[in-house]
Amino acid sequence: MTPAPPDRTGKPFLRIGRTQWRDFWKGTVAIAPLMPGSIVFGMAFGALVTEVAGPVWLAAYASGTVTAGASQIAIVEALSAGAPALIAIATALVINARLALYSAALAPVFAAFPRRWQLGLAYLMTDQSAAVSVIEAPRWPDPVRRRWFIFGVSGPFAVVWLLGTIAGAVLGPVIPTEWQIGFIVPLMFIAVLVPALRTLPAVAAMGIAIAVVLLLKDVPHGLNVLIGALTGIALGAFVPDRKPRLEAEEATQ
DSSP: OOOOOBOTTSSBSOOOOHHHHHHHHHHHHHHGGGHHHHHHHHHHHHHHHHHTTOOHHHHHHHHHHTOOHHHHHHHHHHHHTTOOHHHHHHHHHHHTTHHHHHHHHHHHHHTTSOHHHHHHHHHHOOHHHHHHHHHHGGGOOSHHHHHHHHHHHHHHHHHHHHHHHHHHHHHOSOSOGGGOGGGHHHHHHHHHHGGGOOSHHHHHHHHHHHHHHHHTTTSGGGHHHHHHHHHHHHHHTTSOOOHHHHHHHHHHO
């Protein structure tokens, strides 16, 4: 395959071959089980925008630029309730504070990538693609292959979210409001994280986070997810990991 035109440095911006496409596809396969939930959630957001008299293009623009469903819905709900724009924006920023946690976790994963890849992949990151990328990164020690895998994780997932939003904006409220589809986001998190729970602190953090999310289910704007995640991380850090001790005991036997 002919490489892409060179950039200003004289190097091809993207060198795409069979290996790159194969790694990209493996990333897409890794996140594919979470795509149906993203489509449904995107449709709900698209329909919500049109319900408050927003044009279809605005829904698509929001999903293409923000790419964070919980904060997008919070902004629309706040504005539809008559809240000042400043309050709506501040609410979205608080909800998106979780992205700071993702950036800390992804920093070592992205460290060997060229700057253009770091910026491009960071723009495409969602809750789900960030979690899958962090969990799967150790299996991709080669940074070139890893970045193509992560591109396969994040790119198609962002496209699916955008297409779901457009479908919801065009079709309208085809999803009954009584379904309360807000549970989809925590459910997708659980689906991603359960296979990675290999230590006692990780299991404890996950259990604490789920308990807090359920106890604070009435907290507005989905902040229960953020509070639950922070609480689980903070308290899980105090749980001792018995695995090293057990391995040491087995080695002496």
